[in-house]
Amino acid sequence: MAEIRLNNLTKRWGDFIGVDDQSLHIHDEEFLVLLGPSGCGKTTTMRMIAGLEDPTAGEIWIGDRMVNDDLPKDRDVAMVFQNYGLYPHMTIFDNIAYPLKVRGTPKADIEPRVKKAAEQVELTEFLHRKPKALSGGQRQRVALARAIVRTPKVFLMDEPLSNLDAKLRVTMRAELKHLSRQLQITTVYVTHDQIEAMTLADRVAVMRHGVIQQLGTPDDIYNDPANMFVAGFIGSPAMNLINGSVQSGMFITTGGTRLVGIGGPDRASAILGVRADDMSVHDPGQGDIDVTIYAFENTGESTLLTVQWGRQRVIARGDRHLRKEQGETVGIKLNPDHLYLFNPDSGDRIRLGDK
Amino acid sequence: MSEQSAVPTTGANSEFWTGKRKQRFWRMIQAILILIAAFIMLIPIIWIFLAAFKSHVEVYQLRLFFTPTLENFGTVFEQPYDLGAKLYNSTIVAFVTVIFAIPIATMAAYSFSRFTLKFETTILVVILATQFVPAVVIILPFFIMFRDLGLLDTRIGLIMVNLAIVMPFAIWMIKGFIDGIPLDTEEAAMVDGSSRLQVIKNIVLPMAAPGLVTASIFCFILAWNEFLFALFLTNREAVTLPIGLALFRGEEGDLWNLLSAAGIIIMLPMFILALAIRKYFVQGMTMGAVR
Numbered sequence: 001m002a003e004i005r006l007n008n009l010t011k012r013w014g015d016f017i018g019v020d021d022q023s024l025h026i027h028d029e030e031f032l033v034l035l036g037p038s039g040c041g042k043t044t045t046m047r048m049i050a051g052l053e054d055p056t057a058g059e060i061w062i063g064d065r066m067v068n069d070d071l072p073k074d075r076d077v078a079m080v081f082q083n084y085g086l087y088p089h090m091t092i093f094d095n096i097a098y099p100l101k102v103r104g105t106p107k108a109d110i111e112p113r114v115k116k117a118a119e120q121v122e123l124t125e126f127l128h129r130k131p132k133a134l135s136g137g138q139r140q141r142v143a144l145a146r147a148i149v150r151t152p153k154v155f156l157m158d159e160p161l162s163n164l165d166a167k168l169r170v171t172m173r174a175e176l177k178h179l180s181r182q183l184q185i186t187t188v189y190v191t192h193d194q195i196e197a198m199t200l201a202d203r204v205a206v207m208r209h210g211v212i213q214q215l216g217t218p219d220d221i222y223n224d225p226a227n228m229f230v231a232g233f234i235g236s237p238a239m240n241l242i243n244g245s246v247q248s249g250m251f252i253t254t255g256g257t258r259l260v261g262i263g264g265p266d267r268a269s270a271i272l273g274v275r276a277d278d279m280s281v282h283d284p285g286q287g288d289i290d291v292t293i294y295a296f297e298n299t300g301e302s303t304l305l306t307v308q309w310g311r312q313r314v315i316a317r318g319d320r321h322l323r324k325e326q327g328e329t330v331g332i333k334l335n336p337d338h339l340y341l342f343n344p345d346s347g348d349r350i351r352l353g354d355k
Numbered sequence: 356m357s358e359q360s361a362v363p364t365t366g367a368n369s370e371f372w373t374g375k376r377k378q379r380f381w382r383m384i385q386a387i388l389i390l391i392a393a394f395i396m397l398i399p400i401i402w403i404f405l406a407a408f409k410s411h412v413e414v415y416q417l418r419l420f421f422t423p424t425l426e427n428f429g430t431v432f433e434q435p436y437d438l439g440a441k442l443y444n445s446t447i448v449a450f451v452t453v454i455f456a457i458p459i460a461t462m463a464a465y466s467f468s469r470f471t472l473k474f475e476t477t478i479l480v481v482i483l484a485t486q487f488v489p490a491v492v493i494i495l496p497f498f499i500m501f502r503d504l505g506l507l508d509t510r511i512g513l514i515m516v517n518l519a520i521v522m523p524f525a526i527w528m529i530k531g532f533i534d535g536i537p538l539d540t541e542e543a544a545m546v547d548g549s550s551r552l553q554v555i556k557n558i559v560l561p562m563a564a565p566g567l568v569t570a571s572i573f574c575f576i577l578a579w580n581e582f583l584f585a586l587f588l589t590n591r592e593a594v595t596l597p598i599g600l601a602l603f604r605g606e607e608g609d610l611w612n613l614l615s616a617a618g619i620i621i622m623l624p625m626f627i628l629a630l631a632i633r634k635y636f637v638q639g640m641t642m643g644a645v646r
Binding site: 051072073078079081082083084086087088098103143146156 | 537539540542543544545546547548549550553557558561562564
């Protein structure tokens with residue numbers, strides 16, 4: 001058990017910057033998710049913590065030891081790989097036992113510990129099989145069992161659920177969360193799936209182009225995005241971003257519609273962010289704006305209305321019992337408490353009420 | 356034909372040659388062609404096999420039925436032919452070549468596969484390029500060098516030459532297999548607590564085993580069949596089987612029955628090896644190719 005400190009960590013390959021001078025403090029027993037699109041540097045950051053990649057500059061501390069010059073085997077971490085990284089020529093038992101064997105654990109200790117780890121991930125009946133005789137989900141459990149069979153200082157998980165089918169991913173996600181609460185070991189988890197990040201994390205670090213865009217709890221990230229990238233990356237459907245301007249406290253769309261009062265000084269151009277959940281559907285004339293329905297989708301638990309909004313399309317979420325037809329006109333009302341304004345050039349958040 | 360078609364086939368000819376029927380026809384043609392090719396390749400071997408059991412006179416008669424004799428196999432081991440000594444030389448040379456070649460090639464292949472080396476591609480190409488040099492061109496320098504070093508007509512000399520011949524193939528082949536091992540697996544082993552050497556011993560070698568077996572056989576065959584260097588660099592002590600074949604030329608012409616018997620003795624280990632490790636061989640070849 002240990003905290004992790006990354007001090008001004010940089011990774012470059014020639015001119016390509018993987019991770020750009022980032023510092024991060026991961027608390028003891030924390031579950032931290034590195035979230036971002038592919039190529040954002042999240043996996044590189046994790047691989048540097050594991051020792052599989054050497055940083056170009058900066059320091060990595062695990063507990064009270066700087067591990068920059070330590071081999072992976074000496075860092076006392078356990079890692080779950082995206083492609084599981086199982087040993088195909090060994091049985092499941094030997095796969096799980098490998099970290100113990102190679103570290104010279106006494107033989108008598110190995111069997112009970114392997115059995116216990118296998119029990120925790122419900123693999124007991126497969127111990128004598130080879131990995132190729134298991135399904136994807138079961139292989140993933142083997143990888144997990146191999147990680148938890150020791151008690152490492154740190155767990156590293158590199159998109160562990162991304163190779164599973166959608167249904168399995170949801171169940172494995174819950175199991176992972178349960179397991180991590182039980183084990184209470186500092187965990188770094190890399191994913192591009194914002195739902196995994198939201199559900200699993202104590203804190204999320206959203207990364208882009210090798211730079212951490214925002215570090216905060218899932219609530220912070222969702223309700224108080226630091227910039228347009230974070231706002232657009234988190235949430236499903238993604239936050240609607242509407243081009244326009246601010247004139248005497250009103251947000252006016254590029255099409256010239258006076259939309260909603262947001263206050264603050266005039267701005268020649270601004271982007272209004274609003275989530276589908278923060279828009280309510282009303283009869284025509286009852287909302288802030290009347291729009292025509294471009295597409296109506298029923299997802300079962302709710303309905304999604306893609307509406308034509310001048311030249312843009314915007315997605316609003318409606319009640320699960322709502323039924324509308326394509327081409328109908330509806331009134332949309334925006335929740336004034338959950339509106340976000342962004343600078344269209346830099347993507348930075350403009351805090352409402354800021355000067 | 357017993358199969359029943361759901362589509363009526365009484366119509367025009369074009370309807371007859373559709374889908375499955377066409378496919379089946381081409382399959383049959385393929386099978387026939389393969390059989391013909393196999394037969395053509397097998398003819399010399401069948402001929403040798405028959406001739407080895409014939410007497411000197413019978414060889415020239417193309418008869419399939421005759422009284423087989425084992426006499427030839429006895430004769431080739433007697434003086435002046437003394438095939439036993441050659442068999443011994445060939446066995447020692449081929450085995451020792453493989454025993455040295457495979458570990459060295461594995462280490463080289465692993466380095467090429469997993470580390471970024473300076474001039475990596477160049478070195479790899481140069482290693483392969485050594486094989487493009489015709490053996491005849493370098494045989495004289497070899498001869499003079501070996502004469503000065505006292506390696507002429509020694510098994511050690513032959514082993515060194517054979518190593519030079521098989522190493523490039525072994526390195527390239529084994530590299531292909533190691534490339535096919537997912538990096539994730541090795542990295543997992545390293546994070547799990549293995550040193551680089553433990554990774555190689557516990558993970559890479561077992562996973563590359565089919566490839567190593569394939570490469571071993573390949574090297575063994577190369578060394579076992581090597582002719583040109585053995586011809587020039589040996590004359591009495593270290594003569595190998597392929598050179599031994601040349602002995603069966605008497606004043607009365609080629610002794611085909613003895614040649615054939617010796618030929619079978621040369622081929623036999625190949626057949627046995629091929630049968631014993633057929634599973635590995637196919638698995639190995641596809642594994643290297645598909646990845």
